[in-house]
Amino acid sequence: MRWLSLFTLFLLIAATLAGAHLVTLYHQQMTAPLDLEQAEVLLVEPGQGFRQIVGEMEARGWVRYPWMVEIHARRAGVADRLQAGEYEILPGLTVTAVLDRMVRGQVIRHRLTVPEGWTARQFFDAVQGHPALRPLPEGTDLGALMADLGRPGQHPEGWFLPDTYLFSRDTPGQQILRQAHEGLTQVLDQAWQNRMEDHPVESPYELLILASIIEKETGQPQERGLVAGVFVNRLRQGMRLQTDPTLLYALEPGETRLTRAELRRDHPYNTYTRDGLPPTPIALPGKASILAAARPTETDARFFVSRNDGTHEFSQTYAEHRAAVIRYQLGGDASRYGGGQR
Structure with a gap:
């Protein structure tokens, strides 16, 4: 009977060693960093089952023992909670961390x-x-x-x-x-509620139109309020806005230059020939331009002209504006000045 006892002991030792080996493999499978040289993307399709997902991981060489991953997922209660989406798998992540990302839905944004x-x-x-x-x-x-x-x-x-x-x-x-x-x-609703007193525009939509013009006329954020102030002053005083971006918006697709003939051609977006605002916005204004349109910087300026460096020269009178145009746009040659308030 002694041989039977020795055989039983041998089986116990073998089982213990095998169990220890399995525990080691399990630990390595679930907690060892994935062997990746660079980040990879794993796409989990809607309706894709757990075994399909793990099968893809096995095909990529991330998993050697899919059944171990399934045992872990079933025990942890996450096998049915993996969310569809696109996941970035980074070098150094473990299988456990990958599953956790899928449970949390930490997809690529x-x-x-x-x-x-x-x-x-x-x-x-x-x-x-x-x-x-x-x-x-x-x-x-x-x-x-x-x-x-x-x-x-x-x-x-x-x-x-x-x-x-x-x-x-x-x-x-x-x-x-x-x-x-x-x-x-x-x-827009917030800006309209907080607009300046006695604002010349009569509706939130008109405020949106004004904001779109300010957006297209402003190259420097610090000038946004002043540009808004000039246009508000013009509207209050019944002056035409005379702003090129409204004409550019009405050009045929592919056209980018304004000609003298275009400046004279009358249409709803020609703020040189028509009073007030154009019929619609001319662009998508950002929040800053909408807020500037609602509460412009207080200024006496009614004119501005580009200095050709992204900034503008603001003027109160037409004489000041004419001098600025000659200086910045005409190279100091007054004989080239063709008139016009802008």
Whole structure:
């Protein structure tokens, strides 16, 4: 019987060693850093099962024993909680850390930066062309989008807030546009409520139009309030705005230069021939321009001209403005001055 006892002891020792080896393998499998030379991206599709996900990890060489990962996930209660999305897998992460990221939904955040001064069309096209966004349904245009946003028939220009938008892969593009529209509406409403007393514009929409002009005329943030102040003074005094960006907005696609004939051609966006504001915004104004339009810097200036370095010379009288134009735009040659208040 002694041989039976020795055999039993041998089996116990073997089982103990095997168990210890399995524990070591389990520990290494779940806690050892992944052998990656650089970050990789793992895409978990909606509806993808746990075993499919672990199978992909095995195929990439991250996992040697998928069944160990499944045992860990079942015991930890996370096997059915992995979220779909796009995950960045960094060198040094462990399998446990990767699973934790999936449970938390720590997906890659893509971005779309919309600069101040873009048009609604540029924003719309950028959304439709972004590789991580789900495009709007075929045939959807800006008119249909505005109707979906609750503004049927409304001109789309100006109604989206420039900002940097973060999102996960396969986010509907319409969601970003809606977020930008809601952001703009909130900023505009707040600015309208806090506008200066006796403001010459009569509605939030007119304030938005004014803000878009300020956006296109301003090269330096510190001048934004002064530019707004000049336009408010002009509106109060019944002067025409005479601002080139409104004419540029009305040019045919691809045209970028204003001619003398264009300055004389009468149309709703020609602020040299028409009084007051143009009929719609001419760009997407940022928050700073909207706030400046609502509460401009107090100034007696009614004119400004570019110094050709990104800044402007502001003048109170036409004589001062004429001298500034000759100095900065005409190289000091007064004979070239063709008149006009801007």
